[in-house]
Amino acid sequence: MEQFVVTTIRLSVPLIFAGLGGLFSVRAGIFHIGIEGLMLAGAFVTVAIGSALGSVWLGIGGAIAVNLLLSWVYWFLIDRLKADMIIAGLGLTTLCVGGTAFLMSAFFNKRGSMTSQVRLPQPVVGPQEGLLAYVSELSLLAWLLPLFVLIVWLLLRRSRLGLQLAAIGEYPYAAEAAGVNISRSKLYAMLITGICCALAGAELAVGGLAAFSENMTNGRGFIALAAILFGSLDPIRTTLAGLFFGLANAVGINSQIYAGASNVPRQFILMLPFAATIFFVTLRGYASGRNAPRVS
């Protein structure tokens, strides 16, 4: 049971970091499909720089720097050059899928996957045996999650940027008329998304496993995006949605381990988060009526 809870948390943490980060962009009216790619870039750069320099913190710092650059490029393309955000977002993700695999091969001479020389500290040491032993598997970022959620909540609800984003999302013309620099707010939102995706990727790669493998995000960025919609663009509900998706994933994984415990094929359990997302997005779309502003 405790193992199950810990597995759920470990699967949820990257989703929540990416989801809350993506929330800034989505609130600014950007349906940020590139989150998937940014997470992957974050995971790779953390492992690559962290291993090369022997410090997980330098690795994460590098991941944040790379993601800030990528986020700026994406902002420049869709805001200044009016590129289509969905197509360019898919392109950003493909670029990161190809780029991380390419750089791993070019600079580390590894194909498929590489082990990391560094990992995040796991600050709480549980008892060696017994049910509570699993808590020692949680990384520092997992323990910092509540603080992170609080910071995001404060940023969105209390900061100037957060309020501007809310205005842009609800009434862009009114916001502009009131003197909000929409372009710049979008840029800030996307940079925050980039930073959070770097943390999400770092947790994924060096939170428990200490390894990077090609395309290791495997759709988690898209699920994080779904968690945002599932959470109705609210930070607390997005967090809960991330936990729910982590739970569904943990159930899927565990049904694999405890084969025979249920007759439902594990693929159907793994479908749950996706099906639930469609259901909830539909419910929300229906409730918002035909004239409501679209998310994407």
Next chain:
Amino acid sequence: MRSGLAASLRALVPIALAFALGFALFAASGYDVAAVLAGLWQGAVAAPGSLEQSLRWALPLAIVSLGIIITLRTGEFNIGAQGQLLVGGLGAVAAPLLLPDLPPAIVIPLALLGGIIGGALWSGIAGALKVWFNSDEVINTLMLNFIAVLLIQWFTTGPFKDDSTRGENASTPRIDLSFRLSDSSGVSLELLVIVVIAALFAWLLVERSPFGLQSKLVGSSPRVAAWQGLRIRRIHILTYLLAGAFAGLAGALEVLGPSGRLVTGATPTLGFTAIVVAIVGLLRVPGALLAALFFGGLQAAILFLPIVTNLPSSGLRIIEGLVALLITAQFIWRRRRDSASESEA
């Protein structure tokens, strides 16, 4: 289209830029750029059998992109071609596996129909949810892609399982040779004829039919379309069904053609590349066919490249990603308004 030249440049500038950036990265990483270029040329065009390989990948890309043209012109962002393709493959593999004793003249049309229906249904889910429930099609088609992958995984490890396969390569048993439309090369007269028919059908539909005009109007100015009394919901639903039908047909041809069975991890990037193909082709049928040949060549080169250079094949994914990233950006002149360039924020 004011000027054909300007329009082609609009597609060619981002591609050239993507190649330049990609090759700059290859050079910076210490690869021999001349050797990579030579390898690309060989893998796509010059080496024995490479043209055939290019065509093998161009055919499914072309068919899927035809459906994407139809949706993007209507202003709908159906990015679920990947899932529709897979479910189409599932619909196609059913008849040959369940009715092996019937003659090919019955089973092959059934399989093609199964593929078309499978793809159309999968796309129709997203379409129906969008039209009747105002549900976001981008997120829904993305989610349906993942559900499709899991569904295929279940079929190839459960009901339709071939015991000798597992993991990424888990697949259904091979279908009988008499039901195949091509050998593993993926190029045959039958496949070519089907693709030509599909392209003609799409061209007539998009350029010469009332539906084509109406859907374009719905995409570019929905209000005008509503004032004209067009039945917008019906046009939207038809759009989704058609897009899914094309993707499903491509999935069926994959099963009846080069693959000969339904494989779990097959063609994971085809649906995405087809979107790029449609946009590079400027949402026109002839343009998309040309772009499909180009990206088919690139795909063939990706598979060939490891033989002649040490450049990892992921290098060409970078170029593909850069093309998608840059292709809708307005570099020099303002783009004509069309459905692909309109952000719907």
